[in-house]
Structures are given as structure tokens and as C-alpha cells.
Amino acid sequence: MFIRVLIQTVVLALAQIWANKVRAMLTTLGIIIAVAAVIIIVGAMTGLKTFVLDQFATFGANKVWVFPRMPPNMRDRYSFRQLRLTTAQIDGIAQFSPSLERITPVMMLNTTVQFGDRVRPGVPVQGVRPSWHEIEQRFALKGRPLAPLDEEERRQVCLVNDKAIDELGLDADPTGDFLLLDGRRFLIVGVVETKAVSPMFGGNEAQSELIIPFRTGEMMRPEPRMFAIATTRSPELFADAKVEIGTYLRRVRHLKPDEPDTFGVEAIEQVIEQFKKVAGAITVGAGAVVGISLLVGGIGIMNIMLVSVSERTREIGLRKAVGARPGVILIQFLVEAVVLCLVGAGVGLLLGNGAVLAMRMAKDSPLEAAQTPMWAIVVSAAFAAATGVIFGMFPAIKAARLNPIDALRHE
Amino acid sequence: MVAPQHPLIIRIADLHKVYRIGAEKVHALRGMSLEIRRNEFVAIMGASGSGKSTLLNVLGCLDQPTRGVYELAGRPTHRMSVGELSGVRNDLIGFVFQSFELLPRATALKNVQLPLIYSRRYWVGTGARARRALERVGLADRMKHRPNQLSGGQRQRVAIARALVNEPAIILADEPTGNLDSKTGDEIIGLFRQLHAEGQTIIMVTHEEDIAGNAGRIIRLRDGVVMSDHPTEEDPTHQDYVRRALETAQRDAGRAAPGAAP
Numbered sequence: 001m002f003i004r005v006l007i008q009t010v011v012l013a014l015a016q017i018w019a020n021k022v023r024a025m026l027t028t029l030g031i032i033i034a035v036a037a038v039i040i041i042v043g044a045m046t047g048l049k050t051f052v053l054d055q056f057a058t059f060g061a062n063k064v065w066v067f068p069r070m071p072p073n074m075r076d077r078y079s080f081r082q083l084r085l086t087t088a089q090i091d092g093i094a095q096f097s098p099s100l101e102r103i104t105p106v107m108m109l110n111t112t113v114q115f116g117d118r119v120r121p122g123v124p125v126q127g128v129r130p131s132w133h134e135i136e137q138r139f140a141l142k143g144r145p146l147a148p149l150d151e152e153e154r155r156q157v158c159l160v161n162d163k164a165i166d167e168l169g170l171d172a173d174p175t176g177d178f179l180l181l182d183g184r185r186f187l188i189v190g191v192v193e194t195k196a197v198s199p200m201f202g203g204n205e206a207q208s209e210l211i212i213p214f215r216t217g218e219m220m221r222p223e224p225r226m227f228a229i230a231t232t233r234s235p236e237l238f239a240d241a242k243v244e245i246g247t248y249l250r251r252v253r254h255l256k257p258d259e260p261d262t263f264g265v266e267a268i269e270q271v272i273e274q275f276k277k278v279a280g281a282i283t284v285g286a287g288a289v290v291g292i293s294l295l296v297g298g299i300g301i302m303n304i305m306l307v308s309v310s311e312r313t314r315e316i317g318l319r320k321a322v323g324a325r326p327g328v329i330l331i332q333f334l335v336e337a338v339v340l341c342l343v344g345a346g347v348g349l350l351l352g353n354g355a356v357l358a359m360r361m362a363k364d365s366p367l368e369a370a371q372t373p374m375w376a377i378v379v380s381a382a383f384a385a386a387t388g389v390i391f392g393m394f395p396a397i398k399a400a401r402l403n404p405i406d407a408l409r410h411e
Numbered sequence: 412m413v414a415p416q417h418p419l420i421i422r423i424a425d426l427h428k429v430y431r432i433g434a435e436k437v438h439a440l441r442g443m444s445l446e447i448r449r450n451e452f453v454a455i456m457g458a459s460g461s462g463k464s465t466l467l468n469v470l471g472c473l474d475q476p477t478r479g480v481y482e483l484a485g486r487p488t489h490r491m492s493v494g495e496l497s498g499v500r501n502d503l504i505g506f507v508f509q510s511f512e513l514l515p516r517a518t519a520l521k522n523v524q525l526p527l528i529y530s531r532r533y534w535v536g537t538g539a540r541a542r543r544a545l546e547r548v549g550l551a552d553r554m555k556h557r558p559n560q561l562s563g564g565q566r567q568r569v570a571i572a573r574a575l576v577n578e579p580a581i582i583l584a585d586e587p588t589g590n591l592d593s594k595t596g597d598e599i600i601g602l603f604r605q606l607h608a609e610g611q612t613i614i615m616v617t618h619e620e621d622i623a624g625n626a627g628r629i630i631r632l633r634d635g636v637v638m639s640d641h642p643t644e645e646d647p648t649h650q651d652y653v654r655r656a657l658e659t660a661q662r663d664a665g666r667a668a669p670g671a672a673p
């Protein structure tokens with residue numbers, strides 16, 4: 001009986017709403033606005049988040065630095081030998097930290113560079129592995145990037161940037177030319193872009209750079225000082241990566257639980273955290289708007305349901321006269337309120353999704369990735385239904401309590 | 412005596428109904444006692460305000476007596492909860508109202524189906540059952556019509572079909588012809604007679620003697636008590652009415668043919 005009554009009630013409620021389209025539209029305006037607002041804000045935030053994180057990613061949102069660091073006030077406790085990061089440790093990190101995507105050691109050495117009759121002392125040279133290109137997002141503009149064979153065979157090859165071409169007076173396309181680094185002959189195999197990193201992310205004035213294979217660098221400076229740069233599989237994984245790296249390094253460095261870290265693991269995490277806080281605040285603000293809209297919408301629903309109960313008192317009386325129990329009447333009016341709210345939510349969803357689509361389609365939109373996640377749809381529909389139940393309850397109880405004969409005599 | 416072989420269907424004893432309007436009390440039923448048997452066709456008469464509707468509403472479990480006993484088919488309804496009373500209304504009672512009380516937006520068929528929706532007895536075939544009820548009242552060709560597409564008499568037939576659809580123990584009708592012209596009213600009464608002939612118990616409130624004449628028993632109320640209770644052919648007031656109606660008819664017949672005088 002229950003299912004039958006429920007189906008009949010839903011059909012009846014829909015018919016009721018259809019018969020009073022305009023009225024239903026106006027009374028569910030609050031619900032419509034609330035749901036549309038949820039969808040628009042969540043959709044926009046999704047797009048904005050993707051946009052900003054993409055932006056970060058180009059600057060290294062998922063980039064992690066691992067470097068030796070003397071714990072404060074412990075200068076005499078640890079030798080530089082103990083602090084030193086080794087390739088063995090870096091390879092260990094690569095194995096031990098599943099959150100990392102790529103890692104490369106970086107050694108910095110200053111060399112005297114000679115090209116023709118030009119001699120430049122103190123030019124910074126970085127020794128890196130080929131994965132450096134991906135990690136730094138700096139690819140070969142001309143020529144080729146560093147290759148695994150360069151690394152394996154300790155080839156004396158190098159990459160230069162534009163600034164180095166300027167300062168050393170190289171050809172516009174210097175690939176194939178040779179440079180002398182500390183007296184060794186290096187073949188220029190490619191040109192890498194000079195990345196203008198904004199000061200916010202720790203960048204500085206572009207300067208001459210020379211990039212050589214790491215093992216070639218080791219040949220020139222045995223036991224060099226080095227740090228590592230790595231990328232995580234996604235920006236959110238930084239915390240995991242930090243734990244994994246820390247655990248591994250503490251173990252291989254035999255640090256006791258009460259000893260501080262002798263290394264550092266950093267990322268541009270703070271900036272991301274900042275952004276997440278702002279996004280969170282916007283979402284909370286949106287929540288307040290939605291809450292108020294739902295309240296207003298709920299009062300509208302309650303009002304229309306009270307009107308409906310008094311308009312249809314005779315109908316209620318008749319239903320009771322032919323045997324409808326109070327519970328059935330209660331459910332009928334609750335279902336009507338819920339259906340009304342859900343119809344409002346449906347309209348809101350359509351409007352909201354339309355707006356989100358517009359955001360995405362708009363020319364040069366920064367919100368190209370705007371979309372409505374499933375949870376937003378489910379949550380807003382659930383809230384709308386809950387509004388129907390809460391605000392429909394009082395009118396429904398009123399209807400259910402009516403005495404059949406009093407209801408029939410109504411008018 | 413009316414059909415003494417039939418079992419009791421209604422027994423009320425010392426029934427009181429007091430309406431309260433603020434501090435004022437209206438004593439609509441003042442200790443009424445009655446017994447009605449299965450397959451009776453009873454007319455309830457009385458002056459306006461004598462308590463006919465009040466009695467019928469109590470019999471139909473639409474209203475609760477203030478005090479007293481009301482047993483329907485052996486079940487003491489005065490002790491029942493609201494939910495149980497709903498069940499009794501659904502299972503045992505078919506109520507026919509003066510103003511039909513059809514759902515305006517529903518078709519005749521849907522209107523007749525309404526009690527079945529709330530029924531715990533009938534789960535399947537409610538459509539067929541409703542259709543059969545409409546056929547019984549002669550509306551086989553009006554099932555898909557809405558009330559505003561039907562005449563008054565047809566609307567009342569739909570209402571009667573709705574009262575019949577659950578195969579109730581009793582049909583209660585409060586002035587079922589009160590909103591109809593006399594010809595249509597006669598058709599409705601004809602329908603009641605037919606149902607009665609098929610074994611249905613019917614209790615009907617009416618103001619009109621000639622309508623009451625169709626019933627087998629006339630109960631007259633005055634100020635909330637039973638004033639008289641006779642089989643129709645023994646009811647003095649009714650017999651008086653019949654005699655006078657006959658005389659009037661004869662006089663009219665005489666007047667209608669003046670040339671035929673001796």
C-alpha cells in the first residue's frame with residue numbers, strides 16, 4: 001500500500017506543481033537560487049583551482065628541493081661529511097618515495113670558461129641528470145637535450161642558455177661548437193630556454209648558465225656538494241613526499257629519534273596553502289549565501305504548503321473519509337514539499353550548469369576547467385530535499401491532524 | 412418487523428454528541444439508541460437541526476460521539492484509535508455526500524479508485540475493480556471524464572461507485588438527492604433500490620417523504636433523540652403523506668379532464 005500511495009503522491013504532487021507553474025516557480029525561487037549558487041561557485045572554484053595550480057605547476061608547484069642542512073646551534077655535532085648528500089642517498093630517495101615522479105642531483109661548480117680569446121672566470125655550471133629537463137620544465141630550444149648516454153659515458157657535452165651565448169659571444173646557434181671548461185673541451189649540444197622565474201617563487205635575474213651531465217661534473221670535482229630537485233606526482237603529494245624522504249634519510253643517516261633533521265625538504269607549499277585557504281574562505285562564504293537562500297526558500301515552501309493545506313482542506317477531509325490514515329496524509333504533504341524543492345533544485349541545477357558551461361566556453365576564459373563535480377549535485381539536491389522535509393513538516397502535520405468531518409465542512 | 416433473520420450490523424446505545432463552540436454547548440444527540448440489521452434500507456428524517464447529519468457522521472466514523480456505545484459489525488468503534496477508525500472507514504463504510512465531494516482534477520475512474528489506494532485489502536486489480544463499480548452505477552462510458560464534464564446525477568453516481576468500490580458493510584448517504592433536480596434524484600434513488608435489492612445495507616438521510624418512501628424503514632429524529640421508528644408501511648406520518656398525495660393526484664387528475672364529468 002505504501003509504495004502505491006507514494007507513487008500516487010509523487011504523481012499528484014507533480015500534477016499539483018504543473019497546475020500552478022508560476023506559483024511553484026516563485027515559491028521555489030530561494031531553492032533555485034541556492035542550488036544555482038552552489039553549482040556556480042563550486043564550478044568556478046574547480047576551474048580556478050585547476051587554473052592556479054596549473055600556473056604553479058609551470059613554476060614548480062610540484063617541485064621539491066632536498067638539501068643538506070645543519071641543525072641550528074649544532075655546528076660542532078655534525079661534520080660536513082655527515083651532512084653531505086650523496087648520489088647513493090638520492091638514488092635511495094628515488095626508490096623509497098613513491099610520491100616522487102622524478103629526481104635529479106644538482107651540483108654547482110664555478111669554472112673558468114674559454115671560447116676563442118674570451119675567458120670568463122667563475123661561470124656557474126650545473127651538473128644534472130637528463131630528468132632535469134622535465135623537472136625544471138626547461139627543454140632544448142636548439143640542438144638536443146642531455147641524454148642518458150651522456151650521463152653514462154661521462155661525455156663532455158654541455159647546454160648553454162641565451163645569456164651565456166650573449167656573454168661568451170657564441171653563434172646564434174652554437175651547437176657543434178666547443179667550449180673549454182677548466183681546460184676541458186666540451187661540445188655544445190643544445191640551447192635551453194632561460195626561465196624567468198618570478199621573485200615570488202625565488203627566481204632572480206637571468207644569468208649565464210652552463211648545464212653538463214652530472215657524472216661528467218663528478219669527474220671534474222670528486223665528492224662534490226650537491227642537492228636534489230624532484231617532482232611529486234601531484235602538488236597535493238608534497239606532504240607525503242616530505243615524510244617519505246625524511247623517513248628514508250633519517251634511517252640511512254642513523255639519526256636517533258631525539259636528533260633533529262640534518263637535511264631540509266622544501267616546496268612552494270606555503271603559496272599553495274595560501275591559495276587553498278582563500279579558496280576555502282570563498283567556499284565558506286558561498287555556503288553562508290546558500291544557507292540563507294535555503295532558509296528563505298524553505299520559508300517560501302512552508303508558506304505555499306500552508307496555503308495548499310488550507311486550499312485543499314476538503315480534499316484532505318475526503319481522503320480521510322475514504323480511509324486515508326493520518327500518516328499517509330502527512331507523507332503526501334511531505335512528499336509534495338520535497339518534490340517542490342527537488343523541482344526547484346532541478347531548475348537551479350540547469351541554471352547553474354548553464355552558467356558553468358558559459359564560464360568554460362567564454363573566450364580566453366581562465367576557468368576553462370570549470371565543471372560541476374558530482375558531489376555538488378548530490379549535496380545540493382540533498383539539501384533541497386531536506387529543506388522540503390523540514391519546512392514541509394509543519395503544514396503536513398497540520399493536514400494530518402485535521403478531523404475528517406471538520407475538514408469536509410471547511411469553507 | 413424487518414428481516415429478523417438478518418444479523419445486526421449497527422448497534423448504538425445511549426449515544427451523545429455535544430458540540431462545543433467556545434463556552435456554548437450544543438447537544439446534537441441526546442442519548443440515542445438504535446439497531447440496524449444487514450440488508451436494511453433505512454431513511455432517517457427529521458426537522459433541520461434535529462441531528463440527522465450528526466448521527467450519520469458518527470455512524471460513518473467521520474466524527475466521534477461524546478459518550479455512548481457504537482458497535483459496527485460487532486466492533487466497538489467508540490474505543491478505536493484514529494488509525495483504526497481510518498481502517499473502518501476504508502473497509503466497512505461507503506459514504507455518499509450531498510455535494511458529491513469528488514476530486515475535481517481526477518477522472519471518474521481515479522475518483523472511484525481513491526479508497527482502494529488506501530486499502531489494505533486490495534493490492535492488485537484496483538483499476539478493474541473501480542471500473543466494475545462504475546459499470547454497476549451505469550457509467551461504463553464516462554470513466555475518463557472529469558467531474559466538471561459530468562452532470563450532477565452522473566457525479567453522484569461516481570460518488571456512489573466510490574462508496575461501493577470497497578464492498579462496504581453499509582452505505583451512508585446524507586441527503587444524496589439534495590443537490591439534484593427531482594427527476595435525477597429519482598434516478599439516484601432507483602440506483603439505491605437496485606443496490607438494496609442486491610443485498611446492500613443503506614442508511615439515507617432525507618427531507619422528502621416521497622424519497623423516504625423507497626426505504627423499508629423510517630426513523631424520525633427530534634432534538635437529538637429518536638421520535639419514531641417504523642417500517643415504512645406502518646409509519647403514520649408517511650402513510651398520511653401517501654394518502655394525501657394520492658388524493659391530490661386524483662384531484663389533479665379530475666381537474667385535468669373537466670369535460671369528463673358525469
Ligand SMILES: Nc1ncnc2c1ncn2[C@@H]1O[C@H](COP(=O)(O)OP(=O)(O)OP(=O)(O)O)[C@@H](O)[C@H]1O
Nearest residue numbers: 430431432437439458459460461462463464465466
Ligand atoms: N460542527 C458543529 N459545531 C457546532 N454545532 C453543530 C455542528 N454541527 C452541527 N451542529 C449543531 O448540531 C445540531 C444538529 O445538527 P445536524 O447537522 O446534525 O442537523 P441535521 O438534522 O442534519 O439538519 P439539516 O437537516 O439542516 O441538515 C444543530 O443544532 C447544529 O447547529
Ligand SMILES: [Mg+2]
Nearest residue numbers: 463464465585
Ligand atoms: Mg444535515
